[in-house]
Amino acid sequence: xxxxxxxxxxxxxxxxxxxxxxxxxxxxxxxxxxxxxxxxxxxxxxxxxxxxxxxxxxxxxxxxxxxxxxxxxxxxxxxxxxxxxxxxxxxxxxxxxxxxxxxxxxxxxxxxxxxxxxxxxxxxxxxxxxxxxxxxxxxxxxxxxxxxxxxxxxxxxxxxxxxxxxxxxxxxxxxxxxxxxxxxxxxxxxxxxxxxxxxxxxxxxxxxxxxxxxxxxxxxxxxxxxxxxxxxxxxxxxxxxxxxxxxxxxxxxxxxxxxxxxxxxxxxxxxxxxxxxxxxxxxxxxxxxxx
Amino acid sequence: xxxxxxxxxxxxxxxxxxxxxxxxxxxxxxxxxxxxxxxxxxxxxxxxxxxxxxxxxxxxxxxxxxxxxxxxxxxxxxxxxxxxxxxxxxxxxxxxxxxxxxxxxxxxxxxxxxxxxxxxxxxxxxxxxxxxxxxxxxxxxxxxxxxxxxxxxxxxxxxxxxxxxxxxxxxxxxxxxxxxxxxxxxxxxxxxxxxxxxxxxxxxxxxxxxxxxxxxxxxxxxxxxxxxxxxxxxxxxxxxxxxxxxxxxxxxxxxxx
Numbered sequence: 001x002x003x004x005x006x007x008x009x010x011x012x013x014x015x016x017x018x019x020x021x022x023x024x025x026x027x028x029x030x031x032x033x034x035x036x037x038x039x040x041x042x043x044x045x046x047x048x049x050x051x052x053x054x055x056x057x058x059x060x061x062x063x064x065x066x067x068x069x070x071x072x073x074x075x076x077x078x079x080x081x082x083x084x085x086x087x088x089x090x091x092x093x094x095x096x097x098x099x100x101x102x103x104x105x106x107x108x109x110x111x112x113x114x115x116x117x118x119x120x121x122x123x124x125x126x127x128x129x130x131x132x133x134x135x136x137x138x139x140x141x142x143x144x145x146x147x148x149x150x151x152x153x154x155x156x157x158x159x160x161x162x163x164x165x166x167x168x169x170x171x172x173x174x175x176x177x178x179x180x181x182x183x184x185x186x187x188x189x190x191x192x193x194x195x196x197x198x199x200x201x202x203x204x205x206x207x208x209x210x211x212x213x214x215x216x217x218x219x220x221x222x223x224x225x226x227x228x229x230x231x232x233x234x235x236x237x238x239x240x241x242x243x244x245x246x247x248x249x250x251x252x253x254x255x256x257x258x259x260x261x262x263x264x265x266x267x268x269x270x271x272x273x274x275x276x277x278x279x280x281x282x283x284x285x286x287x288x289x290x291x
Numbered sequence: 292x293x294x295x296x297x298x299x300x301x302x303x304x305x306x307x308x309x310x311x312x313x314x315x316x317x318x319x320x321x322x323x324x325x326x327x328x329x330x331x332x333x334x335x336x337x338x339x340x341x342x343x344x345x346x347x348x349x350x351x352x353x354x355x356x357x358x359x360x361x362x363x364x365x366x367x368x369x370x371x372x373x374x375x376x377x378x379x380x381x382x383x384x385x386x387x388x389x390x391x392x393x394x395x396x397x398x399x400x401x402x403x404x405x406x407x408x409x410x411x412x413x414x415x416x417x418x419x420x421x422x423x424x425x426x427x428x429x430x431x432x433x434x435x436x437x438x439x440x441x442x443x444x445x446x447x448x449x450x451x452x453x454x455x456x457x458x459x460x461x462x463x464x465x466x467x468x469x470x471x472x473x474x475x476x477x478x479x480x481x482x483x484x485x486x487x488x489x490x491x492x493x494x495x496x497x498x499x500x501x502x503x504x505x506x507x508x509x510x511x512x513x514x515x516x517x518x519x520x521x522x523x524x525x526x527x528x529x530x531x532x533x534x535x536x537x538x539x540x541x542x543x544x545x546x547x548x
Contacts, residue, residue: 166396167403173389179351180381181449182372182404 005135007252013141015248016148020203021225022240024196030172031192034084035096038103040222042200046071047121047208048110076197110215123209144206151202227267231274233284302327302488308357310347317343318512330489332499335509341492345459349381375404380450384462387446390435397434401449419448440471457488464495500524
């Protein structure tokens with residue numbers, strides 16, 4: 001039972017990371033039909049940028065600040081302006097392929113420009129154990145879950161409770177009508193890209209102390225986030241959230257009870273089952289797009 | 292917000308409008324005027340360019356040539372936001388709601404283009420909900436739960452939030468029950484009584500013309516007829532047009548554009 005509780009917490013922590021990435025993925029898809037195959041690299045990179053800063057002699061706080069600003073500018077604004085906008089008019093698929101190219105580019109740049117080895121990353125939370133109901137739980141895992149949940153709840157409140165958030169939803173649900181009502185559609189789309197970058201950044205800073213910062217970290221996270229988004233319904237934030245936690249839990253439980261060698265295969269199995277049984281995703285709605 | 296005294300000056304004038312999609316030109320020099328404070332119904336066969344005219348007026352499709360003058364001001368190729376601020380609202384064909392937002396939040400988004408002058412928006416939204424009990428009842432539910440007719444009402448209410456002086460409405464009756472059509476037309480009549488001008492496209496031409504002041508027949512992107520609605524309704528050639536024929540009889544084909 002102790003071990004089971006530990007696994008649940010670890011699974012939720014992993015799931016929280018996936019959920020952050022999957023929600024950003026979903027947001028960007030909703031407003032601009034961008035399938036971002038570089039999403040995993042978006043989670044890998046901010047930590048690397050922080051380490052570049054500290055290695056260059058910046059104090060840790062300054063490295064975090066510079067890396068965060070640079071990342072959001074480049075992979076929020078820059079990503080939309082210089083990759084999505086030029087590719088978008090060619091269709092969903094060419095754009096998706098361009099993001100694949102970006103993922104390779106970012107990964108190799110991190111490897112060649114920084115390090116091919118896993119590097120320790122400063123943790124914002126002390127590494128310790130908390131005792132809860134007789135189980136020793138990792139403080140870091142709990143912190144990951146708490147921070148991620150706070151970020152997601154904050155995002156949800158912004159989207160549903162503020163005028164700007166609802167305007168963003170309107171843009172995602174029906175861009176043609178949004179334009180007719182005078183909604184600044186392009187600005188709303190940019191906002192989703194900035195939010196995506198911030199979510200990736202939070203995920204990066206949470207996951208890197210645990211798994212170390214490495215150029216290849218994005219591979220598994222990107223795949224898991226992609227699957228989580230699809231499993232959750234692809235067009236729903238709460239779907240991406242549920243999908244993320246589900247994949248995270250299954251991931252950790254499989255590693256413990258079945259085999260850690262097969263853990264990466266299990267999300268794919270879940271994906272196949274969901275696609276066969278409920279193609280619109282667990283919480284998804286059927287896409288009705290009229291052009 | 293009331294029309295300027297002179298009823299002589301039209302609220303909207305199109306002159307030689309040329310527009311289309313890609314290589315295809317739909318409007319070949321469309322010209323007409325919409326009399327102030329009237330309901331004018333545009334009819335014409337499929338492909339005549341009726342919806343294209345609206346899109347071009349509302350800045351969704353660029354005018355390659357020609358001008359759009361609204362209330363004495365050149366508004367050719369202006370952005371929707373500017374046109375909303377100028378006092379035009381556009382209600383396109385079909386369903387134009389945000390299905391997963393609540394009814395109230397859908398209506399609220401009609402105020403995005405409101406200038407700073409408008410400070411009573413919450414009251415306006417409440418008043419709009421009071422006017423339509425069905426919308427009031429579902430105010431906090433997702434708009435997708437509304438019936439087709441209620442969705443149309445929502446779109447109209449949303450369009451009226453900014454007190455437009457000209458309403459462009461495209462096929463409001465499509466897919467609605469006869470009762471709902473009557474209710475929708477009733478709203479437009481109320482607006483006219485307040486001095487608002489309406490330009491409407493309707494396939495349900497007979498009932499639309501019956502409540503209109505003027506009728507306008509568009510064919511191949513050009514104005515073929517413009518007259519009192521009653522005269523258009525009585526014109527035998529119009530009946531023929533709705534049966535799929537052309538305005539000109541086969542024998543006397545001259546230079547149809």
